[in-house]
Amino acid sequence: xxxxxxCMIMKNEEKNLKTCLESxxxxxxxxxxxxxxxxxxxxxxxxxxxxxxxxxxxxxxFAAARNYSLSLAINDxxxxxxxxxxxxxxxxxxxxxxxxxxxxxxxxxxxxxxYEMNQSDSVYTDxxxxxFNRKLYEYRGEVxxxxxPKASAISLNLGKKESINLYLEHxxxxxxxxxxxxxxxxxAEILKIMLVKNPNDPYLYFQLGQSYNMLHDDEKALYYYDKxxxxxxxxxxxxxxxxxxxxxxxxxxxxxxxxxxxLANIYDVFAVSADFICLMGLIYLRTGNxxxxxxxxxxxxxxxxxxxxxxxxxxxxxNMGCINELLGDYxxxxxxxxxxxxxxxxxxxxQELESKIQ
Numbered sequence: 001x002x003x004x005x006x007c008m009i010m011k012n013e014e015k016n017l018k019t020c021l022e023s024x025x026x027x028x029x030x031x032x033x034x035x036x037x038x039x040x041x042x043x044x045x046x047x048x049x050x051x052x053x054x055x056x057x058x059x060x061x062f063a064a065a066r067n068y069s070l071s072l073a074i075n076d077x078x079x080x081x082x083x084x085x086x087x088x089x090x091x092x093x094x095x096x097x098x099x100x101x102x103x104x105x106x107x108x109x110x111x112x113x114x115y116e117m118n119q120s121d122s123v124y125t126d127x128x129x130x131x132f133n134r135k136l137y138e139y140r141g142e143v144x145x146x147x148x149p150k151a152s153a154i155s156l157n158l159g160k161k162e163s164i165n166l167y168l169e170h171x172x173x174x175x176x177x178x179x180x181x182x183x184x185x186x187x188a189e190i191l192k193i194m195l196v197k198n199p200n201d202p203y204l205y206f207q208l209g210q211s212y213n214m215l216h217d218d219e220k221a222l223y224y225y226d227k228x229x230x231x232x233x234x235x236x237x238x239x240x241x242x243x244x245x246x247x248x249x250x251x252x253x254x255x256x257x258x259x260x261x262x263l264a265n266i267y268d269v270f271a272v273s274a275d276f277i278c279l280m281g282l283i284y285l286r287t288g289n290x291x292x293x294x295x296x297x298x299x300x301x302x303x304x305x306x307x308x309x310x311x312x313x314x315x316x317x318x319n320m321g322c323i324n325e326l327l328g329d330y331x332x333x334x335x336x337x338x339x340x341x342x343x344x345x346x347x348x349x350x351q352e353l354e355s356k357i358q
Contacts, residue, residue, distance in 0.1 A: 002096055005030040005073035006081060009056070009065045013083035014040040016171065021049040023086035029079070034069040060190060063139035070134040080130045084172040085111070091165035098131070098164050104156065106147055107131030107164040112309075115173035120344050123309035126238060131164060143190040144207045173214070184214040202231040206243045213246055222250040235269045242307075244270050248279045257287045274303035274312035281319060290323050297323075314340035321349060330357055 006029050010017065024031065031050040035043060036058040046053050056068050070078055077099055081087075098107055108127040115122050129147040136153045139145040149158040173180065188211040195204050205228030212221035225247035233240045244266070251260040260283045263270075270276045281296030297316035306312040321336035334353045340346030 001028050002077075002092065002099075003075045004077045004079055004095075005032055005075040006079045007032045007034075007066070007069040007073055008081050008083060009034045009036060009062070009069055010038065010042055010046070010083045011036045011058070012038050012040045013042050014045060016084045017042055017045045020081065020083050020086050021046070023088070024081070025049075027079075027087075027090070027092070030074055032069050032072050034065060034072070036065055061142045063141050063145040066139040066145055070138065073134060076133050076135050078132065078134045079166075081168075082170070082172065085168045085170045087166065088112075088169050089165070089167040094165045095131075098162065102160075102162055103133065104136060104158055104160070105132075106137065106159070106161045107166070108161050109164065109166045109168055111168040111170050113170045113173060121174075125307050125309070126242075127163065128168075129161060131166070142194055143187050144203075146203075180214060184211045187211045188215075200231065202228040202233050202243075203239060204228075205231075206239050206246075209243065209246055209250075213250070218250045218253045222247065222254065225250060235266075241270060241273065241276070245275055245279055248276075248283065252279075252282060252286060255286075257283065261287060271299075272305065274300040274306040274316070275308050277303060278308075278311050278315055278319075281316065285319065285323070290326070294320060294323055310343065314343040314346065318343060318346050318349075321346065325349070325353070 004027070006024055006027065008020075008031075010033060013020075021031070031052060033046050033050060033053045034056050035046070035053060036056050043053065052072070054068075054072060056065050058065070066080065069080075095107075098105075106129045109130045111126055111128050113124045113126065115124070132147060136150060136156070136158055137147050138150050140148045149156070172183075175183075188208060191204055191208045191211065195201070195208070198204060205224045209221045209224035209228065212218075212224060215221075225243050228243050229240075229247060233243075235241070244263070248260055248263050251257070263280065263283065267276075267280065271280075277296050277300040281293045281300060284290075284293035284296060297320045300306075300312055300316040301320075303312045308315070317336050317339040321333045321340070324330075324333035324336060330353055334350060334357065337346040337349045337353070
């Protein structure tokens with residue numbers, strides 16, 4: 001049994017909690033659950049897994065609730081999870097090695113975020129800071145809270161991060177339109193309050209853009225993405241790359257194609273993943289430049305890095321199929337659609353084209 005405490009906060013999570021807690025049983029670690037006011041069966045489910053259940057009066061501050069959960073842990077090393085996440089894979093030996101070799105680093109977990117798009121379950125993979133020594137780090141930020149060095153430990157030159165072999169499935173973006181709307185509105189209101197206190201924080205503008213993206217308000221999403229990108233941001237930061245891609249898709253949704261073409265000016269900086277390359281392909285496609293679009297989709301299909309599932313496989317193949325269909329080459333289009341596997345939109349195209357060719 002590793003000296004690790006799993007720390008979680010929860011509220012009305014009866015839909016997700018059992019799956020999450022079943023997934024952590026294999027770790028055989030201390031489990032700390034902090035409830036912020038559940039009115040459903042969350043507490044009843046939680047009692048089946050641990051007796052270390054505590055209450056925290058909700059003050060509209062996720063960092064405060066997180067830090068309270070950390071203060072209750074017996075162990076110094078903590079693994080922080082959300083109730084709508086579950087562990088899909090973990091290497092306990094590498095986790096133990098990380099604790100020995102990198103005692104002052106933050107462990108990055110790989111997380112697959114599920115959401116509905118293009119008539120199917122879509123997945124976007126990111127890395128999240130969830131494994132660290134609570135004596136050195138704490139949370140800051142009322143919403144979309146981040147791990148930061150404690151004031152007492154700042155002089156130790158902390159903050160370095162390292163990937164660990166722990167993988168999560170995240171279903172926080174799966175739910176009814178009403179549930180997702182309420183969640184996005186809640187986050188947006190808290191973020192606006194934070195922005196008044198920290199008007200020069202590009203990460204807050206990014207998260208506001210994400211909230212309005214979830215609300216399908218492209219104008220406001222574009223506004224906040226644009227504000228965030230107006231700062232001197234690090235193009236290597238994952239959130240900055242996501243912000244650029246969000247900015248581009250907002251322009252596409254608003255049919256501001258000429259403005260979207262301006263992203264070609266930063267191509268060499270951000271074409272580090274198939275996600276951005278696919279975006280450029282779509283921009284060229286929308287502006288009628290089929291040759292350039294085809295070139296971008298070909299690059300994306302062979303690119304080794306993709307955060308959005310399918311960005312280097314069925315998404316570019318599907319779009320190349322559409323281009324060939326537009327050009328009247330139905331056999332090539334059919335061949336490309338068949339490379340898309342079980343992608344629903346491609347399956348529909350295959351059925352349509354096969355009847356047309358026959």
